[in-house]
Amino acid sequence: MIEFQMPSLGADMEAGTLIEWRKKPGDAVKRGDIIAEVETQKGLIEIEVFDEGIIGELLIKEGTKVPVGTVMALINPTETTLETRKETISEKPTVKIQPTEEKIVEKATAEKFEERHIKVSPLAKRIATENNIDLSQIQGTGEDGSITKDDVEKAISQKAKIEKKEEKSLPKNLAIRSAIAAAMSKSNTDIPHYYLEKRIDITKALAWLREANSKRPIQKRLLPAALLIKAVAKSLIDFPELNAIWDNEVQIKKEINIGFVVSLRGGGVIIPAIHKASEKSIDEIMEALNDMIPRARAMKLRSSDLSDSTITITSLGEGGADVVFGVIYPPQVAIIGFGGSSQQPFAENGMLGIRTVFTVTLAGDHRATDGLIGSDFLVTLNKQLQNPEAL
DSSP: OOEEEOOSTTOOOOEEEEEEOOOTOOOOTTOEEEEEEEEEEEEEEEEOOOOOEEEEESOOTTEEEETTOOOOOOOEEEOOOOHHHHHHHSSSSOOOOOEEEEEEEEESSSSSSSEEEEOOOOOHHHHHHHHOGGGGGOOOOOOOOBHHHHHHHHHHHHHHHHHHHOOOOHHHHHHHHHHHHHHHHHHHHHHHHEEEEEEEEEEHHHHHHHHHHSSSSGGGGGOEEEEEHHHHHHHHHGGGSSSEEEESSSSOOOOOOEEEEETTTTSSOOOOEEETTSSHHHHHHHHHHHHHHHHHHOOOBBHHHHHHEEEEEOOTTTOSOOOOOOOOOTBBEEEEEEEOOOEEEEEETEEEEEEEEEEEEEEEEEOOOOOHHHHHHHHHHHHHHHHHGOO
């Protein structure tokens, strides 16, 4: 039996509210299928399943706030057939509980009352009482119209959805700001940062981009961000200590999953991840950016988009501040910042000229790495950007 748990979608996430199950018991699932929708401070997230099998049991009711790591559903592996499961269940004796009759006074008009006799099982009655559910408003689906446990649970779910819509919650950008505040407070409290910066000439890289884009249709053109992500991913191959997380000790990750900061129109940021960035071409990275950025700004990300980042990139784009010093997003151990580019005097091989340059910064966790490793990484990143065709 596979236990499907509430995933962690970042260090700032402690719990999520289950809004809707997208699968039901008996449904077959495979890796990548959407099993549920969960509301977090980052918006409504589609939660994916990463195992293959048959849904056995859904343990959490819709509308419930669920802590990270809580088992939400049980999945029978593909080796377990439905017939075997039915045989196992049939071995247990079943006891049929007869519904009791409840007498409910129901208001028909402002002046007139009438009595209505309905049948309800003891379990259904208890669940309804605990959740303040009016039995007179439920149409029973059991024998002779009796109200069953499933009828009551359906009413609870509908009530939760209505309350959710009516709830006067904080605007979404304020909720995201709150999540950012929690993560950054933890970062500044727990992580001993060190900072490095390097000025890099990107004239060759931008020239290569212009030439490459001149041969492409508009919808296939590359943005500088795709080139930067690829250069960072390729550089990290030589510096695995920066592609890691800290959990009482440094844990180096095999996959290079680069999180990139996306600014939201209403304020705040969100950080989806490009998985296995070192294995992707620049075109594949660009496709991933074109897919995820609109979904991030529409708050329609999936759980896989927000999980497993091993390092983060933040960029202010052209016309922004010259230098950006990032704050490490725990449990990661580094963040790379790209400042705005501008034309500046730049000396090379004893010659002074005007070049397009920007400043790259690295904030590192001193528990996991030191300034020498960080400095060597920035030197390697510079070499990658001086040879864009090799990327």
